[in-house]
Amino acid sequence: RMSQRPVRxxxxxxxxxxxxxxxxxTALYNLLFARxxxxxxxxxxxxxxxxxxxxxxxxGVLEGLAWLGLAWDxxxxxxxPAGPYRQSERLASYQAAARRLLDExxxxxxxxxxxxxxxxxxxxxxxxxxxxxxxxxxxAERRVxxxxxxxxxLRIPPREFRYVDLLRGPITQDMSLGGDRIIMKADxxxxxxxxxxxxxxxxxxxxVLRSAEHISNTFFQLxxxxxxxxxxxxxxxxxxxxxxxxxxxxxxxxxxxxxxxxDQGLLPEAVLNHVALAGWNPGTEQEIFSLAExxxxxxxxxxxxxxxxxxxAKLHWMNGWYIRNLQRDDLAGRVTPFLERAGLLAAPAAAxxxxxxxxxxxxxxxxxxxxxxxxxxxxxxxxxxxxxRAVELLQTNKFAKKHTLAEIGAAFDxxxxxxxxxxxxxxxxxxxxxxxxxxxxxLGWKKGELLMAIRxxxxxxxxxxxxxxxxxxxxxxxALERMRAVRALLPSA
RNA sequence: GGCGCUAUCGUCUAGGGGUCCAGGACGGGUGGUUCUCAGCCAUCAAACCGGGGUUCGAAUCCCCGUAGCGCUACCA
Numbered sequence: 356r357m358s359q360r361p362v363r364x365x366x367x368x369x370x371x372x373x374x375x376x377x378x379x380x381t382a383l384y385n386l387l388f389a390r391x392x393x394x395x396x397x398x399x400x401x402x403x404x405x406x407x408x409x410x411x412x413x414x415g416v417l418e419g420l421a422w423l424g425l426a427w428d429x430x431x432x433x434x435x436p437a438g439p440y441r442q443s444e445r446l447a448s449y450q451a452a453a454r455r456l457l458d459e460x461x462x463x464x465x466x467x468x469x470x471x472x473x474x475x476x477x478x479x480x481x482x483x484x485x486x487x488x489x490x491x492x493x494x495a496e497r498r499v500x501x502x503x504x505x506x507x508x509l510r511i512p513p514r515e516f517r518y519v520d521l522l523r524g525p526i527t528q529d530m531s532l533g534g535d536r537i538i539m540k541a542d543x544x545x546x547x548x549x550x551x552x553x554x555x556x557x558x559x560x561x562x563v564l565r566s567a568e569h570i571s572n573t574f575f576q577l578x579x580x581x582x583x584x585x586x587x588x589x590x591x592x593x594x595x596x597x598x599x600x601x602x603x604x605x606x607x608x609x610x611x612x613x614x615x616x617x618d619q620g621l622l623p624e625a626v627l628n629h630v631a632l633a634g635w636n637p638g639t640e641q642e643i644f645s646l647a648e649x650x651x652x653x654x655x656x657x658x659x660x661x662x663x664x665x666x667x668a669k670l671h672w673m674n675g676w677y678i679r680n681l682q683r684d685d686l687a688g689r690v691t692p693f694l695e696r697a698g699l700l701a702a703p704a705a706a707x708x709x710x711x712x713x714x715x716x717x718x719x720x721x722x723x724x725x726x727x728x729x730x731x732x733x734x735x736x737x738x739x740x741x742x743x744r745a746v747e748l749l750q751t752n753k754f755a756k757k758h759t760l761a762e763i764g765a766a767f768d769x770x771x772x773x774x775x776x777x778x779x780x781x782x783x784x785x786x787x788x789x790x791x792x793x794x795x796x797x798l799g800w801k802k803g804e805l806l807m808a809i810r811x812x813x814x815x816x817x818x819x820x821x822x823x824x825x826x827x828x829x830x831x832x833x834a835l836e837r838m839r840a841v842r843a844l845l846p847s848a
Numbered sequence: 849g850g851c852g853c854u855a856u857c858g859u860c861u862a863g864g865g866g867u868c869c870a871g872g873a874c875g876g877g878u879g880g881u882u883c884u885c886a887g888c889c890a891u892c893a894a895a896c897c898g899g900g901g902u903u904c905g906a907a908u909c910c911c912c913g914u915a916g917c918g919c920u921a922c923c924a
Contacts, residue, residue, distance in 0.1 A: 369924055401924065465922085506922050520853095528851065533920075540922040547924045571852060571919035592853085599859080601916060629860095632873095636861060640872050659861080661854050662917060669860065669874040679887080722886040732885095754884075791883095806883040818885035 360561040362394025366427075367401040367442075367551065372412035373612040374419020376665065377566060377596050377604065380630045382425050384593065385564050387653040389428070397558060398430030400441045401551075403544050413441075419613035423627045424646055437558040442550050445557070449545040452553045452583060453507050453538055461582040462538060463488055464495040464505040485535055507539035509549075509582055516574040516581075521562075521591035522660050528574040536575055548572050552579040560588050564655070567592045567662070568603075591655060594634050595662040609667050616670075620693060620727030622681075625674040633666075634659045643676065675724040686720055687713040690729040697730035699737040714828050718820040736829060740815020742840040749841075752817055754807035758800065763808045764845035767838060770794045770809075774838075778831035784823040791823075812841035 364385040368378045382398075389396040398420075400413055417432060429435025439445060456462035465487040485508065487495075499505050513531030520526055538549035545553070555563060570592050580587040598608035610616050616626045628644050636659070637644075637652045644652065678686065687709060694700050694712075719732040749755045749763060758766075773790045777783075795805055806822050813834050819825050826834050 367924090404924070467922095508922095523853075526852075532850075537922050542922075544922090546922070551924095566918095567853065568918055572924095574852090594854085595917070597917080603917075632860070634860095638862070640862085642873060663861090664859060666859050666874065672874055675887090719886090721888090724886095752884090801883090803883045810884065816884095820885085822883055 360559065362389060362392035363397060363559050363561050364389050364394060364564055365397040365399050365555070365558065365560050367399045367554075368416050369401045369404070370409070370413040370416055372409075372415040373614060374416045374422075376611055376613065376630060376633075378416070379419065379423055379425070379613055379626075380596070380634060381565055381593065382420055383423070383627065383631055383649075384635065384653075384655070384658065386425055386427075387649055388562065388564060388655055390650045391653060394561070395428040395435075396426075397435070397437070397560070398427040398440065399554060399558070400431050400443075401547075402441055402443045403547070403550055415614070422613055422617060423623050423630075425627075442545075442554065445550075445554060446544070448557055449539065449550055449553050450543075453545070453549075456509065456538070456582055457492075457507060460492065460510075462507050462509045463490065463492070463535070464499055465508045465535075465537070466490075466495075466498065466503060466505050488535055504541045506537050506541045508535040509538045509578060510535050511575075511578050512581070516577045518573060518577060518587065518590055520570075521564075521589055521655060522658055523592065526570065526573075528571070530574055530578060536578075538579065548576045549579055552576050552583070552585075555588060556580070556583070556585045562589045562591065564591045565593065567595050567660075591658070592660075594659045596633060597662050597664045599664055601664070604665050609665075618727075620725030620729070621670065621674045622677045622689070622726070625670065625677040628677075629666075629670045629673050633663055643673070671724050678723045678726070679721050681720070683713045683717040683720070684709070687716040690716050690726050693726050693729050694733065697734075699730055699734060711828070718824055718828060722820070735814045735816060735819070739833070739837060742812075742837070742844055745811050745815050745837075745841045746844050748811045748815075748817060749808060749845075752807055752811060754801075754803045755811060757804050758808070761846045764842055764847055766794065766798060766800075766805060766808065767812070767842040767845070769797070771835065771838060771842070775831075775835055778835065782827060782831040784821075784827045787826050788823045809838065812838045 366378065366382045366385050368374070368382075386396045388394070398417075400416075402413070413431070417430075420427075427433065429437060429440065431438075431440040434440075453462065457464070465485065467485070467487060487508070488510070495505070511530050511533065515527050515529050517525060517527040537546050539545055554560075573590055573592075577587055596604040598604055600608070602608075604611055606612075610619060613623075613626060617623070624645065627646060627649075628642075631644060631649050631653075632642065635653065635657055638657055641652075681689070691700070691712065715733055715736055716729070719729065722732060723729060746760070749760060755763065770791065773793075774787070777786050777790065791805065791809070795802060798805065807817070810819055810822050810825075811817060813826060813829060815837075
């Protein structure tokens with residue numbers, strides 16, 4: 356049932372300064388659909404509301420999409436054959452279309468004072484008996500020519516409108532109730548649904564793929580196509596994204612802009628993957644998809660029609676998966692801005708060594724769910740912990756407290772000299788392990804008990820990556836120094 | 849209120865008349881691995897909104913109800 360026209364799809368975000376997840380998802384699905392049909396994916400900026408539109412607010416939206424790796428074939432920045440790609444630059448076409456409808460009697464001027472936003476039946480009723488509908492055309496034109504403010508209303512035929520949604524099947528709505536609808540506001544700007552239709556036709560859009568909040572708008576838009584004598588495109592309406600409480604997804608329930616996700620340390624690959632699955636599923640048990648894999652697996656028939664709660668927990672799980680599968684240098688590069696922002700890269704020059712940074716990043720890699728957790732996970736490499744705090748931990752930690760502070764002090768006395776002997780080229784994980792292994796044998800303690808005591812002394816915390824590697828990357832100097840400082844606070848037997 | 853859309857574990861979903869005492873993933877519980885944390889492995893609990901039909905047989909089809917959401921603007 357696909358029409359014969361070449362596939363051209365579009366997304367038309369308002370320049371809000373942010374790229375909303377919903378926008379991102381719709382963009383993704385449009386892109387995938389275009390790619391699969393060898394068609395074009397077009398970005399059009401919906402900026403008829405000039406007050407809210409600035410250069411920066413447009414850039415914010417484009418940046419978000421680009422961060423996710425979504426690329427459009429035509430748009431305000433890249434141009435294309437169907438431009439301009441900003442509605443603010445297409446005013447003439449809306450005016451021409453409205454003029455035509457007026458001349459053909461399919462629309463009429465409306466001089467009514469803007470109604471109070473009286474919700475419900477009253478407003479609809481008022482409009483159904485629209486007094487301006489019957490003003491003779493010549494008289495209306497005269498009043499407009501004399502400078503009287505007027506909106507333009509489309510005469511809606513009182514009948515049922517019907518379309519076949521690609522996802523939902525046939526849907527109908529009786530349009531005899533709402534009365535004539537504004538297409539051009541008194542300020543000369545088009546109403547959303549009118550501009551959309553004029554643009555979609557002007558840009559030869561073949562399929563309008565958007566979210567479900569537009570289902571109701573579709574019938575009015577169908578009336579516009581009808582009045583203009585145009586063939587409407589195919590339509591599909593995706594499910595809506597929801598907050599955990601079932602309301603439409605909003606800032607209040609967590610991140611909703613792709614910029615928020617970036618700041619939270621989420622990877623674009625993970626966000627894209629998760630967004631893809633929020634409203635589509637492959638019908639297999641595969642969960643991890645790259646953009647390339649999505650292009651192969653996607654089909655619009657498998658898009659969901661029931662609204663879905665956006666699952667931040669699953670996003671974080673998925674982000675952890677992507678982090679774990681990053682090359683270590685890649686991870687180091689992505690983590691760097693977060694470490695910088697936390698002020699960790701300011702001090703020692705060694706930390707600036709990218710190879711060292713990659714070592715550190717790889718060490719905590721499997722424990723990270725977000726890049727933003729890296730500063731906390733790595734802080735002890737860059738900042739010397741408080742020895743007194745370490746002593747407290749030695750007394751409360753489940754493993755360390757198996758032994759008295761004096762016993763731990765004695766153990767440190769034993770182990771410090773041979774460890775110091777490794778300083779230099781032999782300060783490596785296997786050698787450190789050998790020294791501690793020998794001490795363990797001598798003490799008869801459980802492995803975790805000694806290692807925890809050293810971990811706490813050297814790192815100032817109870818959870819670190821594998822201790823031998825941690826000590827190696829910490830370096831002999833800092834590691835021994837920290838252990839000695841803690842030892843100095845412990846009693847002797 | 850009117851019109852429209854939707855309805856499977858807490859969440860995302862598979863399921864398109866029998867193969868479903870409903871499968872997978874996240875989250876949760878338990879156990880294992882391990883120097884801690886994490887990770888990994890194993891394992892458990894957890895759902896067909898309600899009521900009528902149709903049918904030999906319904907999560908799957910139809911109707912009604914209920915609930916949620918969307919639209920109901922000279923916002924987009």
